[in-house]
Structure formats: structure tokens, C-alpha cells
Amino acid sequence: MSELRRDLASGRWVIVAAERADRPGSLIAGRQEKESREATPPHMENCPFCMGNETMTPPEVLALGRDSGLPDTPGWRIRVVPNKYPAVELQGEPGAGEGAEGGIFRAMTGYGVHEVLVETPEHNRHPGALEQQQMELVVESIYRRCLALSREPNLQYIQVYRNHGREAGASIEHPHSQLIALPFVPPLIKGELQHSRDYYEESGGCPYCHTLAEELAYGGRMVTENRFFSAYIPYVARLPFETWIIPNQHQSSFLELNGGQLPALASIMGTVLGRLAEVLRDPPYNLYLHGAPLRSPGLPYYHWHLVIVPRLATGAGFEMGSGVYINITVPEESARYLREKGEIAVGI
């Protein structure tokens, strides 16, 4: 018998219907080990993100690790550049052309910022196998770009995300994340803010803090944790092995991250991404960051978090039409599978 689960922080419904698949391992039984990345060289002549090819991208907006030398030259360890094919651009005024088409059709010019964060000079480095120091630079670069863009008064939200693997929408193999800054708060964030505030007003607490406390007490859905962060498969995971990373202390915006937490975040990201790659055989995945809108720090009811969604199953017509997900794995079993590194679980 399946189970309908409901998430208090988002209002989301999930049908946990494990009879539709077999045990967690069966999802990857058919997956071929991806061609070893070592077969790809660390440098590709035609990759715009490889060292030495800096002129193939628009001029950089940030570089970390280049001790000397001019911008857009080799020597960097992280490089942030505008997306060459941006979905939005910082041109004109936000809201310009609004209602231009007239009638009930509302449009405005695509105002915003779209950047690419190149996470390593090495083309063939797996993002789940970055050294701790390099992962810290990745987090630092995201933080520094978010901080800089938060000063643009017309931007309201920054969506940081990562697509890994072609089936997850990545068009370039070289490890990179992206961010899109928008002049409005996206609907999914708006929905979470509203549900969380409702919960806060009823219960007096942050729904994410309450959830985390219960997850830590129960333990059965935990993947890993350290002093500052916890990683677990949520009770209402939409897709197999969806994993969250969340700060243990209440913080509504990613920009509240402090220097003491940064290495712990880099460390838990490395552990989780490495574990998923190892146990699920380098699955394609999407990663995204949810946090409070810009210039709204200290919200007592919202709590920033990272979401990693492997693409081992497909949302289809039912999910697209209803917004309800059918998860063919049981979160508790999947978490145990990750904790035990895919070895056959005995006892508990």
C-alpha cells in the first residue's frame, strides 16, 4: 500500500509508491558505469571553461586563486563569467515594456543577471571529487557573487543552481554552476515563504528547524552531518535519492553564512556529492539553493537549504499536471542505502 505524504513547509504532496519499483538498488542496476572521466583529458582545446581558453568567454567578473597577472589569463582556480547565451541581461530598466503587447498579455524585457561559475580548471575533475580547499573556493565564489548582486536594487532573487550530466540539462561537461538573478521572487519561493509563515504563525517556530530537529531525533533519513550542517533525504522527497543540506542553526538567507560555517558547508557538499556519485554510479543530477529573497534577512520562518535531485526517474504527465510527485523509492530505505554505501543492508 502506498502512502500520501504532505510537507508542512511547502504544502507539497508526494505519493510514496515503492511497489512500483523494487528496492533502491534496482534503480541503478541497469545503469552502466559512466565512461571513466579519466578517459577525458584534464584540458580540452575547444572548452570555453578550460585554462588558457579565457578569451572564449565574456570577460570574467570574479577570479579566485590568480596571484598575479591580468584578468582573463590563466592561473585562476575559480572563474566566474557572464553566460555567453544569457537567459536575462542587466539592460535598461526592469519592468520596461511591461504590458507592451497589450490586452491581458503581460511581458517585460528579460532584465537580470546570468553567470557561470567555473569550479575547477580541470575539465575531467568530478564535482564529487573536488579537494576540500577547492570546494571552499566554490562556496566562496557563490557567496561573493550573491553578495555583489544583492547590492543591485532592482534584483529581488538569485537562483543558484548546478546541472550535472546531459540528462540533467548540462550542455558543457566542464564542472560549473550557474546563477540567474531576477527582478521578482520566483513562484516556488513565494509558495514556500507563504506556507512557512503560516506554519510559524500557528506554531511559533520555523518549520525547517522543527523538521531538522525531528530528523535528527529519528535518524532514519539522515545521510551525514557535521557541526554546522545536516544532510538528509526528506520525508517528502519527490524523486529517488533527493537529498537536502541545511544549516543546523537558523539562517534565512545564504548571505548569513559565516566564515566558521564555510569549511563545514564545503565538507558536507563534498561528502554528499561524492557519496551519490559512488553509490548511484555518477547519476545526472540537479542542485539548487533556496533562501530568503534579497534584502529580507533574518526571517524567523524561512531557512536556506541546498537541494540535490538525482535524475534516475522521470516526472511525467501526472506530475506535470498535478504538481504531486510519485516517488518509487522509500526515503528511509534510500537514506540507509546511502549511509551504508550501497552495500546490502542487514538489520537496522
Place this chain on the structure above:
Amino acid sequence: MSELRRDLASGRWVIVAAERADRPGSLIAGRQEKESREATPPHMENCPFCMGNETMTPPEVLALGRDSGLPDTPGWRIRVVPNKYPAVELQGEPGAGEGAEGGIFRAMTGYGVHEVLVETPEHNRHPGALEQQQMELVVESIYRRCLALSREPNLQYIQVYRNHGREAGASIEHPHSQLIALPFVPPLIKGELQHSRDYYEESGGCPYCHTLAEELAYGGRMVTENRFFSAYIPYVARLPFETWIIPNQHQSSFLELNGGQLPALASIMGTVLGRLAEVLRDPPYNLYLHGAPLRSPGLPYYHWHLVIVPRLATGAGFEMGSGVYINITVPEESARYLREKGEIAVGI
């Protein structure tokens, strides 16, 4: 420069960023013509939906076209059966076990109905190439099952959907649709109801009726139309070639469909599915039906419609995190491409 478009009926945002792809044709330039369906025989021995294999499914709940003979025997033209691996089942009470896990985790048993509508006895018949009479039977079977299930007092919504092609989540090739009936109104429908009601209260009209009137007046996004139905690519299409079919007269629920409209619906579905298959080389797609919840007929602000979403592009981390879609095609160009059957468009 891209454009941010907003839909009044759903609150949805879409970024139309055509520079990220080339013209509509380029999306399918890389698509290989799918192995001809004629290479597959019309009958497969191991397919549970093929004629003669009736015992491979749970007992049928409806069959059309079998003039004589017992249930679960050959001779049918449409057959509806419970899903063998149901996501939900009509067992116990809805809401049973609610809050069972305690704390803030809310669950109930997976109460509901999950059925499969086998659309033709022919395994290799393309759903875009059903004869008019057969397509009418498809519509009739959906209508009859929705009507029967609407009498279950504990069900609140029926999600009808269709997955075509493996990349769109179809696990069985034999043409079929599905329905899942739920004891709650799904979040996406709730959101549309709320936005539509807000619009209605402000403007005094149904946002779908208003949109349709403007689409008909403008014409540039129309795909085809007949006396009772219109098909167009919406102004806020999320993905390339997303196409809507909507009744010309206001109707909030699919169950308000009348006998005069039924052949016209079958006809426009055949035209649209056939055109998409022809022009886009048999793309994988999802189709779903949106309408008013059960037992709420005659809503003045909501309007049922069919949505067809070809899976030529992938929603990735940005879409998953924000709920905002980046459409790499321009709806106006895509509609023209469909109207002109993929031939090079000259003039307008």
C-alpha cells in the same frame, strides 16, 4: 534580448530566450526519425494491453466496442483496467493513518484510483494516427470513467494524463492513457483556481475566455480550430511547442462536455497530435487534462483544457528550483511552424 512573460490565469513566469537555441527547426534537426512503428507488429505476445492478453491485467472496469462475449475477452475497441502497479488504491478510508508518524510529519494511506485506458487494440498504432471513430471512443471512455468516479464521495480530483515515448515516462509502448483520482485537490490546480478567481473578481470575466478571445483575434499563436474547440501555443508556453486545446464556450469541468462537442474534441486532438508527430518527428510528449474539482460544476472563473508538452528540451536546476521556465523557442514562431507543417516559413 529575452522577454519575461507572465500568465494571469496561473501566475506563472516564463523567460522566452530564443537566442539560446536557433529557429524552431533546429530543435529537431538532431532528432533521428524514430524507428518506424510499422516495424513493430500490431500484436505482441507479451504486451498486457494487446488483444488476447486480457488475463495479463486486473479485470476490466470498462470496455467499448465488444458487442458480445464476456468481460476480459477479445473483441473490444477500448479497454479500461486498474493499473497493475497502482500509485493509489481505493482501500480503507481516506485520511486513515493521518499523522501516523507523529510530530510534524503528516501522512495518510494512499487512497485513490489509478486506471489505464487502452486506446486501441493495435500495439503499433500511433496515437496521432487514430481514426476519428476510434478517437471518439477514447474521449468517450475518459468521460465515462470520470463520470463514474465522480460519484465516489471521497474523491476530489481526477488527473487524466498520457505519457508518449520512453523519454516522457512511458514504460509500455502500446497506446494508453491513465487517470489517477485523489482525495484532495492537487496544488497546481489549487493555484490555478486561486489565480483565476482573483482575476475574475477584478475583471468580471474568466481569464481563459479572455485569453482565448485575444488569441483568436491575434491569430499568430493559433495552431488549428473548429466550431467547438481551439488549439494554440500559449503566450506563456513553458517548453518548446507546448500546445493547449480548449473549448470555445465556457465550461469549467470536463464533465460538462456534451454530445455535440465530443466528435469535435476527438477531431482536434487527432489533428494536433498528428501534426506534432509529423512536424516534430514523433516527439516524446506528456498530455494532461486540467478542469474543476469534482462536484464543483459551473465555476465562472475556471475553464477546462488539455495541455500537450513535447519533451524536446529539459527543465533543469533553474526550473526545478524557481518554478520559472526558460523557453528557448518563441511561441509565435513555433505556432507558425506547426501551421505551415514545418516547411520553411516565408512572409506571414
